[in-house]
Amino acid sequence: MRDKIVLIDGHSILNRAFYGVPDLTNSEGLHTNAVYGFLNIMFKILDEEKPEYLTVTFDVHAPTFRHEMFADYKGTRKPMAEELRQQVPVIKDVLRAMHIEVIEKAGLEADDLLGTLSHRCEEKGMDVSIISGDRDTLQLATEHIKIRIPKTKQGKTEVEDYYAADVQERYGVTPKEFIDVKALMGDTADNIPGVPGVGEKTATKIIQQYQTIENAYEHVDELKPPRASKNLKEFWEQAQLSKTLATIKLDADITFELENARHENPYTKEAHELFQRLEFKNLLGRFDVEASVNDVEKYFREVTGKEEIEKVFKEAEKAETVGVAFSKDAGNVLPLFAHASGYGRVSLCYEAEKIVTIPCDMDADFEYLTGKLSHLAKSVKCFSMCGLKEYLEWLPELTSENGFDAIVAAYLLNPLKNDYNAEDVAREHLNLLIDEKLDEGTKSCYEAYTAYACVPVLEKKLEENGMFRLFNEIEMPLVFTLYDMEQAGVKVEGEELKRYGEELGARIIELEKEIYEMAGEEFNINSPKQLGVILFEKLEMPHAKKTKTGYSTAADVLDKLAPEYPIVAKILEYRQLAKLKSTYADGLANYIGMDGRIHSKFNQTITATGRISSTEPNLQNIPVRMELGRLIRKVFVPKEGCVFVDADYSQIELRILAHCSGDEQLIQAYREARDIHRMTASQVFHVPFDEVTDLQRRNAKAVNFGIVYGISSFGLSQDLSISRKEAAQYIEHYFESYPGIKTFLDKCVSDAKEKGYAETLYGRRRPMPELKSSNFMQRSFGERVAMNAPIQGTAADIIKIAMIHVNEELKKRNLKSRMILQVHDELLIEADETELEEVQQILQDKMEHAAELLVPLSVDMHTGKNWYEAK
DNA sequence: GATCTCACG
């Protein structure tokens, strides 16, 4: 059996990875996508090949890089992107930590290193795999040297393999002849001149016939086409030079000790720490966690028997802080004693060395244990869990005074993550690794311990980041508010909804028929791909836009075609109805519970800005803009004896902008309750206030929206279907009229650049690594976000405060009315008819006084027997 | 699982 060595072309693969993997950044703001992509490719190769030896080569002098991704790029080298440059030392650190040999030699091209190493290894009788993104290395392929070129396709890495025979098959020449082909055709990127007028086709033909340029030169008069014959004669010296340049050295002067390249366990402790810092979560699974010792586990204890359990709780009651975890035990616990919800175990940590897990059994079933916990909640100062809201059902005695949610705290500290869980909190904040393959009891102990131990750590970090009050006074109380809303749910008329869906269905079938007839064939209208072919190929419509994968058939494109092509209008109508039926009519029906109500989830740890999100189902995007869709709201009804009260903030984001910017004009306008869009129109278009046309007001409104989004002339021009120039002019006039706003928005960007995060009025932070990007698009995005996040985030803060106050007031007064929905700037209350006026007064008061700004907060309120009427 | 489209603020 031949030994095998894998040689990785470091810069080439790093470069591939950089352009193939979307931008990733760790919480320190360090770009990591190239390193991540590199490691993925490397691990894939190692898993496949299991080589005895492994070496990564870097050419030291690589200040510039060829852009292989862009076909239009030719000629001189472009400087390496800053985001890539900063990752070069990182990958070297990672490799060092993994004990993988790195070979660099000043003045030597990576190709020559690879050539020499592969050649030497082959002579020693080894199999060699060269991993490179550079096709020049194909000349190195032999029977025993395999060239492997990784391709990143939609997140998946595929590898093209070339032995000598494969090169012959693919390119029609042998690897050695490949050099001569290149000598003739040249390579601008590598500064190889080649022979003028000879391209790939001609070069290949000539070499297929004559094998080498020398042989071709001997028969130079027979060469075809005549141009090649003439030029080879004329540029013979240049051709010879080109061949030298194109030839990869096999005998470079380097010292290489094979034993240094021996591939042993790369999963070292140092590498693990580095991977953690880089936040390569799904690569951490490769490490053997057992190796990294922690001494927490030895304090884990399983407790059974009523006497023992009582003893534990008695001890726990004396603690200031307890960490608690519920576990869905799939193991040994008799299902008989588990709860219907699936919980079969609770765990408790009340000192760093007192960590117990209690399986539900005949002595102590789930209700008994949660009863003990709820009782415990009355005596401790801090009752901490990971994801508190999920468990409040079982802890009726817990209040926002002493409840602590580690997950919510972790979210505030970094709101950009996709998901939050106990393992991550332990790793990031306690530097504690939790094995994924643990039994339920141990895992549950870890979670309880994490909830316990992270309290002081997270509190300190919140304090340091100026978010202590935000956490204690807004986010934690909100956990309880959201829980109440989820419990309350909203009543939905199932029968009505069904009828609505059926009506839509009937119309959809009609439309389908008409569309098929007009198209002349049947196809899947829901498939953008098929639809694109019908519209833009078969019916030859002018296609305005393209997406990555084909034609865009988005509504704004179709809107422009609709006046001229009746079928497009039908398709738009079909789309609208199909959406209403699938997402809303049918979609919502699936969520109606036994109580006739929908209990949507309100998520507190999703958005980057601090907004709440709603899922299963999303009740924050129920149609309202179009009448047909809006009708859906008629099926959302209050329960018997109740009415809906819907209250929404009027232009809260613009008011926040007025406050934060201190712009005199805008503040004055809001104090006088003037029509802001009309005023803007008057200023931007230089017309008297009373002479503003509807169109001007509409456009001004779009400008105001744009300001909040972090305006760009392009975005505004798209929205208003005007030229970019015009849009830029609107913006210019706007900033002339409101100089305070311009100053404020500029400050948002410069502050965020300086601090690395954007901040709301209440101290909520959004980290902003994008602002450091050298990529124009990403940086511009960062700038828009830096303008938008403080405004959108402050609005989110304010309505959260209002929600907490409204909910508290309803409870305090023992009212039967319940807050049931939040839609970003809107609250929906199911109000008992006898309490209607009181509820209206509470809503108005608490919403308008949630924050005291330089401008009044104004609330619009409506009542009705369904959501349609109340909006 | 990625992509496209579209519903909301």
Add this chain to the structure above:
DNA sequence: ACGTACGTGAGATCC
């Protein structure tokens, strides 16, 4: 020159 408005969630298609 680059190629976009800010923030979400869900359904359908297609690989």
